[in-house]
Amino acid sequence: MRIAVASGKGGTGKTTVALGLAMVAEAVTLVDCDVEEPDDHIFLGGRGDLVEEVTIPVVRVDETACTLCGECARVCAYGAIAVLKDQVMVVDEMCHGCGACGIVCPVDAIFEERRRIGEVWLRERGGIHLYTGFLDVGQPLATPIITRLKALVGREGLLIYDSPPGTACPVVETVRDADHCILVTEPTPFGLFDLTMAVDMIRELDVPFDVVVNRDRDDFPDMDDYLRAEGIQVLMRIPDSMEIARLYSRGVHFVEEMPEWRERFSDLLVKVIGGGVR
Amino acid sequence: MIIGIPTSGNDLSADVEQRFGRCQRFLIVDSGTMDFHVVDNSALAMGGGAGVRAAQQVVDEGVEAVIAGEVGPKAYEVLERANIKVYARVTGTVRDALDLVRSDMAKGADGPTGPARHGR
Numbered sequence: 001m002r003i004a005v006a007s008g009k010g011g012t013g014k015t016t017v018a019l020g021l022a023m024v025a026e027a028v029t030l031v032d033c034d035v036e037e038p039d040d041h042i043f044l045g046g047r048g049d050l051v052e053e054v055t056i057p058v059v060r061v062d063e064t065a066c067t068l069c070g071e072c073a074r075v076c077a078y079g080a081i082a083v084l085k086d087q088v089m090v091v092d093e094m095c096h097g098c099g100a101c102g103i104v105c106p107v108d109a110i111f112e113e114r115r116r117i118g119e120v121w122l123r124e125r126g127g128i129h130l131y132t133g134f135l136d137v138g139q140p141l142a143t144p145i146i147t148r149l150k151a152l153v154g155r156e157g158l159l160i161y162d163s164p165p166g167t168a169c170p171v172v173e174t175v176r177d178a179d180h181c182i183l184v185t186e187p188t189p190f191g192l193f194d195l196t197m198a199v200d201m202i203r204e205l206d207v208p209f210d211v212v213v214n215r216d217r218d219d220f221p222d223m224d225d226y227l228r229a230e231g232i233q234v235l236m237r238i239p240d241s242m243e244i245a246r247l248y249s250r251g252v253h254f255v256e257e258m259p260e261w262r263e264r265f266s267d268l269l270v271k272v273i274g275g276g277v278r
Numbered sequence: 279m280i281i282g283i284p285t286s287g288n289d290l291s292a293d294v295e296q297r298f299g300r301c302q303r304f305l306i307v308d309s310g311t312m313d314f315h316v317v318d319n320s321a322l323a324m325g326g327g328a329g330v331r332a333a334q335q336v337v338d339e340g341v342e343a344v345i346a347g348e349v350g351p352k353a354y355e356v357l358e359r360a361n362i363k364v365y366a367r368v369t370g371t372v373r374d375a376l377d378l379v380r381s382d383m384a385k386g387a388d389g390p391t392g393p394a395r396h397g398r
Binding site: 070073076077078079080081082083084085087089091094140 | 321337338
């Protein structure tokens with residue numbers, strides 16, 4: 001069973017929900033796919049041990065064979081190659097390693113090297129195996145690390161993917177093979193706007209989903225109107241609570257300190273796993 | 279001198295477009311005769327890498343200089359490696375910008391005007 005926790009807007013509580021679920025599970029693999037700013041490990045005592053460096057292919061040009069014809073630059077969908085009068089310029093961090101340039105090169109002047117873009121770490125605590133992807137600072141390609149994370153953790157047992165925010169490629173890569181997705185939102189105009197984008201994305205991906213409303217204050221009826229109109233089920237509401245915020249700011253998840261929330265997250269997990277939803 | 283200028287207009291009275299990689303089109307102007315032609319920016323709708331593609335396009339047009347508003351680091355590197363002189367942070371109409379450059383009043387850029395955007 002693979003559960004993705006996504007959001008649209010950042011800072012709504014993906015980590016809160018993903019960690020809450022993981023902490024009440026008997027045995028779980030938690031995967032922090034927010035590789036630009038992973039934070040699950042902060043609540044679990046550190047990043048653990050290095051599993052591997054993540055590398056991706058990057059294009060190189062054999063200048064003795066190259067005729068500067070420009071075909072590679074024309075086919076590159078990522079703007080990673082420029083062919084000038086006397087040289088070929090490759091912008092490493094733009095290259096997705098797709099191989100198109102190598103296919104069109106008429107003189108076989110293109111080859112690949114591996115380039116490091118980040119790391120994967122593993123932390124074990126209690127029944128939780130936490131795999132965290134870290135994208136190196138300055139690197140723009142988050143998706144290959146998420147792809148690698150998923151290959152490393154496999155598909156057995158209970159898996160929880162803590163997604164990056166937004167609705168772009170890294171989120172799609174995180175969510176697309178999940179059995180179920182929980183969208184976390186907050187009752188603000190910004191939260192609602194980004195929720196609608198996340199709902200559009202998840203429907204396109206055809207992944208069953210529901211919503212958790214975080215920092216709920218019962219003062220933004222637009223959110224409830226939208227959810228009702230779209231027929232979206234709200235699985236849990238977490239109130240806007242100073243106690244929860246205080247614990248969280250110390251790196252303590254409230255499930256660990258507030259027994260009633262342990263129970264509520266257990267119920268949430270059972271609901272999602274049991275397929276009692278949708 | 280052949281000069282490439284990003285713009286959203288179609289002639290010399292149009293404004294210099296501030297974003298190089300994401301401009302609508304380029305005016306390719308011969309500053310000696312003021313003859314020009316227009317090329318659409320093929321990089322406009324790219325998800326990322328627009329700067330490199332746009333720079334490649336003006337290189338292919340055979341320009342010797344570029345007059346622009348903002349020029350990001352990747353576009354700048356392509357232009358620099360192609361030995362194309364870059365005049366950046368220029369505002370106003372294309373004609374005024376050309377006058378500035380022709381009268382030697384404009385200062386060449388010594389680097390990109392801002393950080394990489396990576397498609398954002």
